[in-house]
Amino acid sequence: MASPLEQFTIEPIFELKIGETDISFTNSSLWMAITALVLIVFMVVGTQRRAMVPGRWQSAVEYFYQVVADMVRDNVGTQGRPYFPFIFTLFTFILFGNLIGLIPGAFTFTSHLAVTFALAAFVFVGVTIIGLITHGFKFFSLFFPHGAPIVSAPILVPIEIISYFSRPISLSVRLFANMTVGHVLLKVIGGGVVGLGSFFIIPGLLPFAFLVAITMLEVMIAVIQAYVFAILTCVYLNDALHLH
Amino acid sequence: MEVEAAELIRDGLKLVGAGLAAIGMVGAGVGVGRIWASYIEAIGRNPASKEEIGAFIWIGFAVTEAIALFALIMAFIILAS
Numbered sequence: 156m157a158s159p160l161e162q163f164t165i166e167p168i169f170e171l172k173i174g175e176t177d178i179s180f181t182n183s184s185l186w187m188a189i190t191a192l193v194l195i196v197f198m199v200v201g202t203q204r205r206a207m208v209p210g211r212w213q214s215a216v217e218y219f220y221q222v223v224a225d226m227v228r229d230n231v232g233t234q235g236r237p238y239f240p241f242i243f244t245l246f247t248f249i250l251f252g253n254l255i256g257l258i259p260g261a262f263t264f265t266s267h268l269a270v271t272f273a274l275a276a277f278v279f280v281g282v283t284i285i286g287l288i289t290h291g292f293k294f295f296s297l298f299f300p301h302g303a304p305i306v307s308a309p310i311l312v313p314i315e316i317i318s319y320f321s322r323p324i325s326l327s328v329r330l331f332a333n334m335t336v337g338h339v340l341l342k343v344i345g346g347g348v349v350g351l352g353s354f355f356i357i358p359g360l361l362p363f364a365f366l367v368a369i370t371m372l373e374v375m376i377a378v379i380q381a382y383v384f385a386i387l388t389c390v391y392l393n394d395a396l397h398l399h
Numbered sequence: 400m401e402v403e404a405a406e407l408i409r410d411g412l413k414l415v416g417a418g419l420a421a422i423g424m425v426g427a428g429v430g431v432g433r434i435w436a437s438y439i440e441a442i443g444r445n446p447a448s449k450e451e452i453g454a455f456i457w458i459g460f461a462v463t464e465a466i467a468l469f470a471l472i473m474a475f476i477i478l479a480s
């Protein structure tokens with residue numbers, strides 16, 4: 156009986172090594188490339204006509220633009236405008252990656268901590284550098300208590316620093332854990348459908364109904380996790396740009 | 400013989416550890432329930448605020464659920480180590 160964790164194994168499709176480093180084109184890379192291709196086709200072909208009164212496809216693309224633009228404007232303000240393309244790319248890449256991974260037989264590349272931590276690390280390091288460039292050494296006033304007595308500083312400052320460094324960890328583990336647990340659950344219930352339905356169809360219908368409900372839940376979780384990743388990025392960017 | 404007994408004990412204790420680690424999800428269950436309890440109460444007090452607050456519950460849900468999943472990932476790590 157195969158373990159439900161076997162679906163997350165990374166298999167190389169084209170072996171490629173530079174010295175000791177393995178940079179093969181794996182199934183994870185394949186699905187990242189497919190996601191990027193789907194995204195590019197969706198956005199570019201959708202806005203091909205550039206009609207003043209948009210048709211259905213162009214409306215859908217404009218809806219994504221509106222969601223992310225509102226998110227950036229409400230959470231970062233007008234100073235966040237230069238960072239809008241990055242947040243847009245991050246949001247749509249994670250969203251489409253999560254959703255495409257729900258297709259049976261596809262691979263969810265966001266279900267690997269390596270991938271999500273790379274994304275979260277870029278956000279964290281980028282936001283810290285943006286904060287340091289914008290404010291110089293005043294950036295470290297982010298960790299000092301604002302209205303609290305200076306006596307409590309030796310306790311509060313280390314706590315603030317630790318909670319600041321926990322941001323990339325929580326950002327990456329939230330996405331990775333949600334995707335992994337979702338797909339493990341789908342696999343386990345799917346195994347139940349096959350197991351119960353193997354000798355007679357009727358007993359297999361109950362777990363199948365459950366599977367349909369869980370898949371609907373997983374679609375909702377995929378969208379919510381992408382949205383939360385993007386909006387937390389905007390909140391961290393706001394913290395760095397405006398220092399509370 | 401001794402080594403086999405020690406391995407069996409280790410595998411059994413791994414299962415116990417994973418089960419204990421998963422108990423941590425109770426807190427997150429309570430937290431997620433409170434999000435919607437407070438949302439419904441807020442709508443009861445001020446029905447016009449439904450749209451404004453409605454955007455925040457999903458962020459609160461995802462962040463609270465993350466804690467539950469940290470506990471679950473700990474359980475998986477213990478199980479697989």
